[in-house]
Amino acid sequence: MDYRMEGQAAYVLHSRPYRDTSLLVDFFTLEHGKCSAVVQGARRPNSRLRATIQPFVPLQIGWRGRQDLKTMSGAEPVGQMLFLTGSALICGLYVNELLERVLQPFEPHPKLFVYYQYVLTELAAAQDIEGALRTFEHRLLGEMGYGLDLDRIDPAGHYRYRAGQGLVPLGRPPQKPDMYYFTGNQLQAIGQDHYASAEVRRAAKRLMRLAIEQLLGDKPLRSRELFLKLKE
Structure with a gap:
């Protein structure tokens, strides 16, 4: 498994709480298919990632880790969230x-x-x-x-x-x-x-x-x- 990856096109498929302040998120990525990553601190009120790690938002993400479960190193929206109702x-x-x-x-x-x-x-x-x-x-x-x-x-x-x-x-x-x-x-x-x-x-x-x-x-x-x- 790759230790570090950056600039991966991705969408959030599913997220759930992980430990006290983090999220465990399943992403669908262009180059690597489905991958899971811990997003540290994403549940803290002042986390800038709270609004980013949402379904239907085109993202570029990075991660690190040698096991199947990665640790996310960054996430940036690269387009508007698609508002579905x-x-x-x-x-x-x-x-x-x-x-x-x-x-x-x-x-x-x-x-x-x-x-x-x-x-x-x-x-x-x-x-x-x-x-x-x-x-x-x-x-x-x-x-x-x-x-x-x-x-x-x-x-x-x-x-x-x-x-x-x-x-x-x-x-x-x-x-x-x-x-x-x-x-x-x-x-x-x-x-x-x-x-x-x-x-x-x-x-x-x-x-x-x-x-x-x-x-x-x-x-x-x-x-x-x-x-x-x-x-x-």
């Missing part, structure tokens, strides 16, 4: 929690970092939140090795999603379509991240949830529970 905020927390759960420490995912910046920008604009989320989920699955192989879909075909197998072609549509059934046209649009159609958006939401459940396992996401409460 309402459902966009819950979706931003969902994206952060998803990355927190699936990324392994110090595994770089530079393409995913770019898609993360994209989805945050789209959430802040609040114009096509659903399309941005589906695009991000689609690219996340590919980066994690759970790609859906949507390049060879027959647009006239019929498919069923099966856990552990992915999309399995069917000879004909089922008599009673369920949440596991998808048309070739739907899948082709999802493969191209074209979500203008309400039918495709509904199909993409089902498909991404099924695939992400395989990636996450049995432990539910807290942000989904928050979103359900928001809708009540």
Whole structure:
């Protein structure tokens, strides 16, 4: 492990109290993927880092340490905080929690970092939140090795999603379509991240949830529970 690193592009995924006055923070970085660092004194009232170590702020950070848990040596904002409110905020927390759960420490995912910046920008604009989320989920699955192989879909075909197998072609549509059934046209649009159609958006939401459940396992996401409460 590198003892000292400086000038690393990063975002905060999650933070929690550490000892009396510090924070333990998980960052998503461009060059090193997810990394955890102790931010010493960040909980003190006069700490200049209190307002900096926040989600949705583009940062440049540095750290030191030979173990997996680093000690942060500096952090500077390099752009404006993206102000997310309402459902966009819950979706931003969902994206952060998803990355927190699936990324392994110090595994770089530079393409995913770019898609993360994209989805945050789209959430802040609040114009096509659903399309941005589906695009991000689609690219996340590919980066994690759970790609859906949507390049060879027959647009006239019929498919069923099966856990552990992915999309399995069917000879004909089922008599009673369920949440596991998808048309070739739907899948082709999802493969191209074209979500203008309400039918495709509904199909993409089902498909991404099924695939992400395989990636996450049995432990539910807290942000989904928050979103359900928001809708009540």
